[in-house]
Every structure is written in structure tokens, then in C-alpha cells.
Amino acid sequence: MAHKAIILGTGPSGLTAAVYLARANMEPLVIEGPEPGGQLTLTTEVENYPGFPDGIMGPELMDNMKKQAQRFGAKFERGWVTDVDTSERPFKLSVDGLGELKAETVIVSTGASAKMLGIPGEKENMGKGVSTCATCDGFFFRDKKVLIIGGGDSAMEESNFLTKFASEVNVVHRRHELRASKIMQDRAKNNEKITWSLNKTPVEVISDGMKVSGLKVKDNDTGEEEVIEADGIFIAIGHNPNTEFLKGQVDTDENGYIQVTPGTTNTNIPGLFACGDVQDNKYRQAVTAAGTGCMAAMDAEKYLEGEVTIDWSQNLSS
The missing domain is CATH 3.50.50.60 (FAD/NAD(P)-binding domain)
Structure with a gap:
């Protein structure tokens, strides 16, 4: 059975997408990589994220976002995505620790790792x-x-x-x-x-x-x-976007960042969306990543409702 949406990555963009999709009853499955929470878990106090006048610890902020997504029904699994087959629908994902998963839409929010x-x-x-x-x-x-x-x-x-x-x-x-x-x-x-x-x-x-x-x-x-x-x-010696598992199936710029249609999170593959630092080599901030996570969730929801025929009465959690 195919999931409606699978989100790859648990930084601010992936977790924001999870909150939005879960609230829309899309039952997203979020795949956590080896560093859940992304780069914010490597920092201590975050003082520039809106809503926290006294600052907040990076790991705590990420944990709060995860709990918020779980509250609305997002499911989390630990695994490492090694391949995404975009040649047919639903997409097929090979995940170490989880086997093969299927999804009608995939949101790539795997971030970029600082060199x-x-x-x-x-x-x-x-x-x-x-x-x-x-x-x-x-x-x-x-x-x-x-x-x-x-x-x-x-x-x-x-x-x-x-x-x-x-x-x-x-x-x-x-x-x-x-x-x-x-x-x-x-x-x-x-x-x-x-x-x-x-x-x-x-x-x-x-x-x-x-x-x-x-x-x-x-x-x-x-x-x-x-x-x-x-x-x-x-x-400050650069970043590497985490896109190796896509094996060149998605259009990227010369530095490997996923290219999206301006004003959207749409990639060149319908149903595959990118948000956060994996498609942003300019701002690379938690708040901008979260914003694109919201966009990706809304883009995925519109795609599912407008272009994919799904029996919504089915339990798609497995």
C-alpha cells in the first residue's frame, strides 16, 4: 500500500511539512536519517527563530517541532534512503532498515551538510x-x-x-x-x-x-x-546538498542543489518536491527552511487532490 506522502529529513523544513500534511489528514511518514533534527541539533542556543524572545536550544526546538507533527498524526521511522525510483507511480523508495516503501508524493528535505x-x-x-x-x-x-x-x-x-x-x-x-x-x-x-x-x-x-x-x-x-x-x-568552505540517493534523477544546479520552479517547491518530476537547504544555497536559515516546508506540504496536497486518484477511505499507513 502506498503512503500519500513520505518526507525525507527532519530539519525545520521537513518537520514543518509534516505538521501541515498531518493537519490535512494526509498521514505523512517521515524518514529520519542518522542525524534527526538536522544542523540545528549541532548548535546550542537559537536566538533568531521567531516566537522565542529568550532563545531556545536547537535540539529542543527540533524536538518540539517533531512532537507537534506527531500530535496531528505524522509517523516517524528511522532509516537511510538509498534510492528513489521516480520512473513510475507510486514512487518506490529503498530504505535501509525499512525495506521498500511506496509513496504518491515525496518531499525531499534532506538539507545540506557543511563541509x-x-x-x-x-x-x-x-x-x-x-x-x-x-x-x-x-x-x-x-x-x-x-x-x-x-x-x-x-x-x-x-x-x-x-x-x-x-x-x-x-x-x-x-x-x-x-x-x-x-x-x-x-x-x-x-x-x-x-x-x-x-x-x-x-x-x-x-x-x-x-x-x-x-x-x-x-x-x-x-x-x-x-x-x-x-x-x-x-x-566557511562550502556545503554539500544531500542528494546522492536521487542518483541524478532530479535537476540540480552546478553545485548539486535541487532546482525548483520559482515560487514553488516543484522539481522537474511531478509529485517530487524539495524544500529547505537542499534547494537553498543562499539563505540557509531555519526560518526560511520552515517556510519552504510549508510550501512543499501545500504543493503536495494540491498535487494529490488534483492529479492523483486515491481512495481516501483506505488506511495508507502501511
Whole structure:
């Protein structure tokens, strides 16, 4: 028996879609991956999500969203989607731990994973001074010294943004030359709060176990190592949208982000919708992800009601 809707991913977009579809009596099945809650579970306090004047912990916000969806009838299963067959209806999904599932509509909200350096101390200190989102966490470093690791446009943009809060922003890049566009480089170089540590390779994040105190780097010319003191380290070397399981069936841009029809969450495959960071390489915020999750649910509901003939009296929960 086919489900009316299967949602892949449990970040703000997937959980918002689940709330909307569950309230519409669509009985959505939500597949949780290995990191339920998405990137917000890697952060500590969230202060820029509307409705929480005193802030809220990232994991708590995600848990609340899940409970809200469950309250209206959304079902959750833990699994790992390895393949989606879009060649026929209903769609067929291969899910490790669950076997084969069928769905009339699929909402892809698998997000994008920040590229990491893979150095000691990096993963352990996420939320303790290491961050991949300046917009999310910059406020916590008011009058502090921070590092930005990266040399592209996003690194320059985040460097300028962080100067609104930090006393000094030091850009660490492993080459002499930056990859960023000239206009972004000029903007950063003209900012007196930004300093530069070029041609230096990050080696290790230094911390006392509670908070970050600096970054050990190696000079690529001399091989000498030093520790650059900092209260926070922002990694800005790009993101990878989590779309491998689609195996090229869906149109994407040159960076792998799913392309949707502007103003909708429609992909090139009818009945397959994309929301959240998996189709957004610009904003990447919890609130914008949640907004597109609402859109995806409404788009899926319209698709089901207008283009798919279903016997609504059947129990489609299995």
C-alpha cells in the first residue's frame, strides 16, 4: 500500500511539512536519517527563530517541532534512503532498515551538510566555539576575536557580517590567493576589522574542553606551526546538498542543489518536491527552511487532490 506522502529529513523544513500534511489528514511518514533534527541539533542556543524572545536550544526546538507533527498524526521511522525510483507511480523508495516503501508524493528535505576540515578538535567543539553559520551564531561573539576559515565568496561575506559583532575577524586560508570574486575580496580587504592569515593550513582546534581558545596552523612555506588565539572559529568552505540517493534523477544546479520552479517547491518530476537547504544555497536559515516546508506540504496536497486518484477511505499507513 502506498503512503500519500513520505518526507525525507527532519530539519525545520521537513518537520514543518509534516505538521501541515498531518493537519490535512494526509498521514505523512517521515524518514529520519542518522542525524534527526538536522544542523540545528549541532548548535546550542537559537536566538533568531521567531516566537522565542529568550532563545531556545536547537535540539529542543527540533524536538518540539517533531512532537507537534506527531500530535496531528505524522509517523516517524528511522532509516537511510538509498534510492528513489521516480520512473513510475507510486514512487518506490529503498530504505535501509525499512525495506521498500511506496509513496504518491515525496518531499525531499534532506538539507545540506557543511563541509568540514577533518582536523582534531573540530567536531568535538561544534557549539562550543566552532560554527558553520555566522548568521546563526555571530551574535554570541560580541567584542570577541574570531577566525573565519575559507577563501571563497561565502567566507568573505561571513567575515564582513561578523565584524558587526566581533572585535577582530581573522581570515585563515591555505593559499596565498583567495578564491572569492574581486568585489567580495575588495569589500573584505577594505574592512579595518578584518585581518589575514594566508598560506596557512589549519591543523587543530585548541580548546579546554569547554570552549575554544585558538587554532593551530602550519605555514605552508616554512612548515612552522603556531597557534592563532581566538574565541570562535567559523568554517566557511562550502556545503554539500544531500542528494546522492536521487542518483541524478532530479535537476540540480552546478553545485548539486535541487532546482525548483520559482515560487514553488516543484522539481522537474511531478509529485517530487524539495524544500529547505537542499534547494537553498543562499539563505540557509531555519526560518526560511520552515517556510519552504510549508510550501512543499501545500504543493503536495494540491498535487494529490488534483492529479492523483486515491481512495481516501483506505488506511495508507502501511
